[in-house]
Amino acid sequence: MEEGLKQYAGExxxxxxxxxxxxxxxxxxxxxxxEYIEKISGLLRLSAVDIRTYSPLTLxxxxxxxxxxxxxxxxxxxxxxxxxxxxxxxxxLVRASAQAKVLELFEKDGILTEKEQAVCRRGCxxxxxxxxxxxxxxxxxxxxxxxxxxxxxxLTGQIERMLTLIRRSLDILERQK
Numbered sequence: 001m002e003e004g005l006k007q008y009a010g011e012x013x014x015x016x017x018x019x020x021x022x023x024x025x026x027x028x029x030x031x032x033x034x035e036y037i038e039k040i041s042g043l044l045r046l047s048a049v050d051i052r053t054y055s056p057l058t059l060x061x062x063x064x065x066x067x068x069x070x071x072x073x074x075x076x077x078x079x080x081x082x083x084x085x086x087x088x089x090x091x092x093l094v095r096a097s098a099q100a101k102v103l104e105l106f107e108k109d110g111i112l113t114e115k116e117q118a119v120c121r122r123g124c125x126x127x128x129x130x131x132x133x134x135x136x137x138x139x140x141x142x143x144x145x146x147x148x149x150x151x152x153x154x155l156t157g158q159i160e161r162m163l164t165l166i167r168r169s170l171d172i173l174e175r176q177k
Contacts, residue, residue, distance in 0.1 A: 037157040051155050056122040056148045059114050063151030070166045093173050096135035100142035101176070102169040103149075111168065116149055123148025 035094050040046070075086050092098065103120060106112050112120065123145035132140050146169075153162035 007135045029063070033157045033159055036159060051152070053161045054155070056126040056130060056144070059119070059149075059151035059155070060123050060126070060144045060147035060174045061151065062149035062154060063149065064094075066162070067099075067147060067166060068156045070163070071170065074170060093170065096132050096143035099146040100135075100139040100171075102172055103142045103146040105130055105172055106165070106168075111148075116152075119149050120145035131175075 068090070069091050072086070075089055075093075107120075109115070124141045126144055126148070127143075128140070128144065131137060132143075135143065150162060150166070153159070153165070
């Protein structure tokens with residue numbers, strides 16, 4: 001997995017960095033992300049897989065978990081309180097309607113690269129076997145696109161970009177309270 005992830009992640013990350021940050025000062029970040037990918041791949045004994053072969057629903061599956069963990073981490077970091085209260089707040093931030101709203105605003109503001117938009121489109125066009133019970137079909141599709149993007153960024157090692165988008169999404173949702 002190391003070689004496949006590093007090769008694809010290097011290409012994607014390089015494009016993303018050039019589009020969003022410029023070329024200066026990226027060597028250190030690139031090395032850190034490569035070390036992260038190597039550490040995860042080694043410790044979990046992952047085999048080489050070309051991320052481009054993953055279905056958008058698989059990307060959304062991992063993206064859902066990563067996004068949920070990031071949101072929980074932010075909420076727990078805000079101070080000690082009862083887990084039930086954290087859970088309720090987290091649920092409001094990770095539900096399909098919230099993710100759909102974030103994706104709409106990202107698209108409207110032109111925040112996403114062309115490659116990121118393509119990943120989102122693949123996720124939105126995927127045909128899931130089930131639907132969320134508390135979401136409209138349109139919101140569920142958009143949320144799947146958003147989660148596919150998070151999963152894609154995570155699996156390609158674009159951690160800094162992924163966390164930047166997650167932070168922006170939380171800022172958007174907190175302003176909408």
